[in-house]
Amino acid sequence: MPARWRWDYAWEITPQLIEGMLKTVLATLLGIVLAVVLGLFLALGRRSERKWVSYPFAWFIEFVRSTPLLVQLFFLFYALPQVEFLPRSISTLSPLTTLVIGIGVHYACYCSEAYRAGINSVPKGQWEASTALNLKTTTKWRNVILPQAIPRSLPPLGNYFVAMFKDAPQGAAITYAGVLFVARALQSADFRTVEPFTIAGILFLIVSIPAAMLVRRLERRVAYESD
Amino acid sequence: MLEELLLNSRQYGNLLEGTWVTIQVILGSFALGTLMSLIMGVARLSRRPWIRGLALVYIEFARGISAIILLFWMFFALPILFGVGSMPPMLAGILALGFNMGAYGAEIVRGAIQSVPRGQTEASIALNLTERQRLRHVLLPQAVPIILPPYGNLTIEVLKGTALVSLITLTDLTRVALVIRQNNVISSDPVSIPILWINVLVIYLILAQVLAQSFKVAERRAARKFAST
Numbered sequence: 001m002p003a004r005w006r007w008d009y010a011w012e013i014t015p016q017l018i019e020g021m022l023k024t025v026l027a028t029l030l031g032i033v034l035a036v037v038l039g040l041f042l043a044l045g046r047r048s049e050r051k052w053v054s055y056p057f058a059w060f061i062e063f064v065r066s067t068p069l070l071v072q073l074f075f076l077f078y079a080l081p082q083v084e085f086l087p088r089s090i091s092t093l094s095p096l097t098t099l100v101i102g103i104g105v106h107y108a109c110y111c112s113e114a115y116r117a118g119i120n121s122v123p124k125g126q127w128e129a130s131t132a133l134n135l136k137t138t139t140k141w142r143n144v145i146l147p148q149a150i151p152r153s154l155p156p157l158g159n160y161f162v163a164m165f166k167d168a169p170q171g172a173a174i175t176y177a178g179v180l181f182v183a184r185a186l187q188s189a190d191f192r193t194v195e196p197f198t199i200a201g202i203l204f205l206i207v208s209i210p211a212a213m214l215v216r217r218l219e220r221r222v223a224y225e226s227d
Numbered sequence: 228m229l230e231e232l233l234l235n236s237r238q239y240g241n242l243l244e245g246t247w248v249t250i251q252v253i254l255g256s257f258a259l260g261t262l263m264s265l266i267m268g269v270a271r272l273s274r275r276p277w278i279r280g281l282a283l284v285y286i287e288f289a290r291g292i293s294a295i296i297l298l299f300w301m302f303f304a305l306p307i308l309f310g311v312g313s314m315p316p317m318l319a320g321i322l323a324l325g326f327n328m329g330a331y332g333a334e335i336v337r338g339a340i341q342s343v344p345r346g347q348t349e350a351s352i353a354l355n356l357t358e359r360q361r362l363r364h365v366l367l368p369q370a371v372p373i374i375l376p377p378y379g380n381l382t383i384e385v386l387k388g389t390a391l392v393s394l395i396t397l398t399d400l401t402r403v404a405l406v407i408r409q410n411n412v413i414s415s416d417p418v419s420i421p422i423l424w425i426n427v428l429v430i431y432l433i434l435a436q437v438l439a440q441s442f443k444v445a446e447r448r449a450a451r452k453f454a455s456t
Contacts, residue, residue: 004310068391070393071431194308212290
């Protein structure tokens, strides 16, 4: 009977898995950039006083949040290229682009809720003072509301960043060569499963547990400063 | 116009069969996840440090590892580690998702129990209730209205997570769509791929709305229970 765990094999494949992990981290970081920017845009659209603006934003956010990321990735990867009126250059995306847009848009909808809570927590007097000082709408948002709202949105945003990292291996389903994809490739090449998937899991914990701790420290600091 | 957005009845039949599998996975994961949430949430507040420590290790581990990695590990690595041959994909899916859900749920349960006013605990001690009675009849019933709203959101997250089981060969809703897409080239009545995936997304949206509404009903009931007191 073959050994259940082979150390020599485990050491041999670790560099490949780390390389895959770095690609997973890269996709996560790019996704975070997209989610942070798009999320703010969605939060502002959702707050619009014009119903024909705010309703579509609200529906879009609800729709994206209620459906699986994996299915959204399949939609972007398999369905978009078949939409006839879109030019090929827009509709046919590489696996990395698909994954970044997929997790970026998915979590932008979550981030928009974090921003919304942050904006709502700005005291009413600040809004009234801006009106009393006759500030322009852009000045009010850029210099009064957002500088106070964004620090309060940071802890929930941080939690979503960690969640994005945990969802990024789903890119394997659309052939993005992240850590899970590497593990599966090793599985079909060497017919071994225990080492690739176990090491992938350990690498994951090595990144995600410190990241989660960092977010919790941020949470305590923001709670302390806003007291 | 509307007809262009619909599939034919055979395809809907297949998607519904897949939806039924998805529903089985969510029910199983929810049951296991709720059991783990209650046990681990209460264990986090235990007086014995080693029980608290054990629960903390479980929570950190099950939250830190991603559901999809856990799923693959359980399906491919676990049976070999224990030398049991293979694991049915449905069982692997329910175990991974339930295990993952339990870690998030435990934190919700712990927070809710801690938010019950201290006087309730003191009164239970004064009334000479055992620890078990205090938990069952005093603390948990009052924690339920606080648990329900975040627990509803968590359950919808797990519903979305069930799509992952399609990657370990279980023919859930997502996998049925993947199979239809693959057979489309040789199919006698080919389907528009964008329309196919839009239909799948809408089915998930409906399932999520059903869950959200059920939790709203449960929240109202729980609120009414305490309204009279």
